Amino acid sequence: MRFLNIVLKKTVTFTVFQSVIPKGTRKCLFLGIPHKPPPCRTLLLSLGMRKEDAHPLPTEKLNLDEWKNIMKSSLPEEASDEILEREGDWDSSLTAIRELVEMWRLAGKAVPESISEEQLKVLMELPTKSSRRKYLKHLAIKERFKNAKKAKKEKLKAERNDTLERPVAAEEQRAPRNSFFLTFWQRSIDNLHLWRAAQSMLFGQPLVFDMVYDKVMSRREMENTVNQLLETEGWNRKSPDPFHIHFCSLHADGPYHEELLKRYGEAWDKLLLTATEKAHVDLFPKGKLVYLTADSPNVMKMYEHDKIYIIGSLVDKSQQTGLSLANAKRLNLATARLPLEKFLHWETGAKNLTLDQMIRILLTLKDTGDWQQALAFVPKRKHEGFIDIQKKMELERKRKMYQFGSRTKNIDKPSAGSLTKGSKQKRWWEED
């Protein structure tokens, strides 16, 4: 029977091959051929193979369910693969959720390819579906970055290897250069920075990071905060005249401390800054402290070199307004916010900036006292450029003159005009 099949198949394919060559004229004739032998699988297959040039054929003859057969025939090996993959002695719920994550990945959702047991446990503890989805997405993005970085590194390494191998001959020929310095290594630069930092520890202006917000932050927010603190410290160290940084109310073994230790490792004990469990009000005279917060009613006019500025180390993704202002109010401290509206055409985004942006602004202010230069560190996406201060003042003066002249007529104009969006009238349902 099998032999017969093969023979049949060969003859049929042969006839097909033959009949394809003379197009057009013999087409109709040829159409009848496949029907002649008793219907069997091979015949149908061969029909499918030559469908392309058989446009006039009615479409019903396409074997639409063929994919099912293909899927079924390829079952055994794939299934066994799956089972092999999943061996191991996990407890059942973790395995189940791991499988679910794997299936989500197959379904094209944003989940990481590999997920550790620790991450799985975190995932299990999350209460809602959306929080789980977000966490998985976060892990997926993180993984993607990691992989991209790895790939880049490998590429660079390969390139370096290439260059190292090639110019061996050239290097031998190169004469010793007459140079004033030995190669200027990063170590020397680090030393310079450390000297400056040490000096600032003795004579520098204090800058306080208030670490009392551990209770109001989620795990992710805490990680982000410490990230920003690391960057902050870096910018400070590299500046010509660094601040003397104080981490106040930093409790040993608290969440901040734990995370900082995790990130800095051994370097934590060698950092040239003051970390203390004491609060800022215990360290410094109250009159000199200024709490920087975007909710403050007072706008900072100029940078004062004898004041001690406090920045709340807080990443606030859940928009808990007035947190740091409440802290300042409780301790009866002076508060201030950056004059963002005065200098920038604010476009979008919250007015609270990240910690590293804050310190760069403050460092620039300290060095130059120039607001324009300092506020260049405000992210560009948040504003539409700087306000022309000169022009604005001129306009203001003109308006004042006009108002003075027509004061008797419209006594209420100034109030409406002095609002930034005076032209847009408030409707009654708009909240104050």
Added chain:
Amino acid sequence: MMLLRAFNAPRVLITVMGNDLLCPVIRCQPGVYKPGCFPLFTSPKFTAPENRQEPPASKDAKPIKKKGRAGNAIANPFSVFSAGAAKRRYELNQKRAGETTGIKDNVSKKDTISVPSKPLSAEEWKILKEELNMIQQFEDKMMAHIITSNGDINVAKSLLVFVAKENGIEYKLLVKYLALCVHQNQTSEIYDVYEIMKAKFKTLETGAYSLFIKGFSQSDRWEESLTMLETMKKTIIPSRKNYSDCILGALNKKKGNIAWDLYHEMLESNLVPSLDTLKAFFDTGKAMKDGMFKRELLKVLLYMRDNQIYPDEAFMQSIKSWFESIPGEDWKGCVSAVENSGRCQRCRQSLESIHLNQEEYDNLKDVILNDVIQGTDTFRKTTPEELRQFQKFVGSRPPYDIVIDGLNVAGICGRGCRSQILLDIVSHLAQQNLRLLMLGRKHMLKASGSWWRSHMAVIQQKADCFFTENISEDDPFLLYATLNSGNHCKFITRDLLRDHKACLPDTQTQRLFFKWQRGHQLVLPFYTPGKQVMFQPILNYDTIVQTTADTWHIPYDMDNVERASYEVPRKWLCLQRQDSMV
């Protein structure tokens, strides 16, 4: 007197303002008033659709004594909390701003893919793929397009054949194909895909399970959808859609018990059933004449009452016809509206009062003080010192009749001296011998262009005043002062107080707060200096599913009115037992 009725003032308002004061106002703009609509939105454009929505109600309703315009105007006062108010405000705002609306058509995505109209062979697919020059994800994108354009299933099949030959079908693509099958109700195809997926993959993910549940529940193998639901439960809480599909499947096969078990399970895992699910129960209820089913359905109505769920129009019809189909109880249902006095137009019965009972009231007062004002940190909204001072101030005086949010009221009209407006309103209220409390901030006392010292002095004579720090919030104080004065006390602000509602700990308290707010907030929608002060009416009945021995009153959402979360419906379904009427 007739004119007075035309204005449609509730009793509360009349006590506040005095009857005689209203007449001149109405005479001012006689032509503008349309029945059933509050004057704030009187431009013809906005009143017209409102009136068009009325007929179904008046068709069913008994002709109650109508005297021209006046009779019609009794029902449906239009307050800030009525369904559709937010939408109108938005539209009005857009119109005033002179912006052209509706130019929102998205820039059409470059729609390069066109779905073939008939099945293609593998070679043709290959050519198409090359033509589109889209090597990656060609199959996925094509399948997605077939789904969105609700294309022929055979086209999808032929695509699968092509992919199977080319590089094997991935899970992703299978799920998409499944979605198409489920969408087009191709039961046998769903079975086949199920067999393949079960054999090929050890487990499935939630998306595929949801689709299978949906597909299976409507077929003969509906019981398998229940086992799939069980499987899902091992790793994740199924969505309300999953439950809904299973319930619909069970109801289709008249398995009431299973459906109700699923329903209770869903409620236990804190899912809110969709209106469609509830509606399906009522639809099935017509055919099921057992006592258990009836008891459960009445429980559903009480659940809707407790959670302030309002049916839509179709659902309302199902409820109505279910009631009318109960054997032995001669229910008669009709669409109705409720008068300002709180009487149903149809059966003349008074609805539940909006006022909280004593226990609820005390509870709310505590919660406002603890969660809204003090919160986790008193310093965030005020200072403990200020709070103590305020409590002492409020405690030392007899209860107030009206508490005024000074800053909010003063900002009512964009132009004009603020203190002047505030003075106008305060003196208007003072004329009626009401005890007033005006809350403000300290900066109001500092003389400036908009705050005149002389005005403020007069205000302080006519009303008790309390000024908070400039950086404190004044709204929480307003709420506390009103609650502290007792049930008769009202407050005036245009603020919808949503942020304060959000501070409350649970949804139950939020509902309590909203109920109290509807019953006690006086809204001054607009004000022109020198003109009469007019408040929006306060409705003194509660908009909630409610019952007495032989009636049910169920508020429902009209299909063509968008209701915001801080609004309540205006239309009612009135159900009454005929035997008791006769």
